[in-house]
Amino acid sequence: MDSLLKHMVDMTGHRDHAMLDLSAVAAVQELAGAQHTRVLSLAAVGPARYLRARASVDDGGAPRLEDEAGPGETLDAYPELAACLAAQGARAEAGQPGRHTMWVPIWRGELAATILEIARAAPFTAAEVHTIDGIVGVYRNFLSLLEYSERDSLTGLLNRKTFDDQLARMLQCAAEQESPLPGQPERRQKGTGHEQWLAVVDVDHFKLVNDRFGHLYGDEVLILIANMLQSSFRAHDRVFRFGGEEFVVLLRSTTLENARRIIERFRAGVESHHFPQVGTVTVSVGFTCIKPYDSPVVTLGHADQALYFAKTHGRNQVCHYDQLVADGLLATVASNDTAEFF
């Protein structure tokens, strides 16, 4: 019982997703006598669904965070789990001699974006299943509390508060991939132009939408644009609402060409979308490469300057900060207006 209490205190003491995940895998691993435990994210990429590990622990090892690039493993490789998710079931099990695996979806309404995977040599006893259910209950409650505090209530996107942390995590992960541990192969070739990008998206003439159609329609436009942002970018990119009609996107590990193409496709998608009652809405976007030695404020400032350029040169367009600087187009804006941004 001491051990159970210790794990419960540990799990409920965190205000951070990564730490909560680590505590959850540690608790399940010890209390259910598991050999291997993982927390998985389930994300849709087009019609396919993928599983990516967020945290894991092996027999005798310390819990660790996982942050692999790429979409992860396809759900099709886990037929028992796929069937359980389709039936909105409480758990799935698969057994073969010497290895039993249990998956427990963390349901939030009709969605399960997080799944616990627990594996060991012997089948789980009723008492262990009962213990796992108890840990999952606490984990689910804390996940939902954390998500509530990290999300914007109108759009469900991440809020400003979580930005610095997400940016730091993205940069750390990129640095680890560039510089593997001694003896480990490099996961990505240097010089392929893969970088991290930050884009600031602002709805054009949004005040007019509010003035003409009222705040409820304005809110509806923001929700639709948030949905379009989430479906335009990949699962491991991050989308934030910074407040008002301004959104920020962190794009992970891609080339300039790709970043521009993805952002441009989003802009064109908004322009061609018919917003109920309101009709056409457009967005302007400024984006910049994230340089690890720049502070978040400086990086945001660069993207904001590119956005300002887009706004003052016709709106409904995507502008790249580094390109504007290289072309000598941002010099006056940068020197005159930096104080306006921060």
Ligand SMILES: Nc1nc2c(ncn2[C@@H]2O[C@H](COP(=O)(O)OP(=O)(O)OP(=O)(O)O)[C@@H](O)[C@H]2O)c(=O)[nH]1
């Ligand atoms: N409906 C709604 N409106 C909001 C919300 N937050 C901010 N706004 C409104 O967004 C509008 C932003 O207007 P401005 O900053 O003048 O910018 P704009 O009209 O979009 O013009 P440009 O950015 O220059 O194209 C203001 O009218 C705010 O009241 C919100 O949550 N819901």
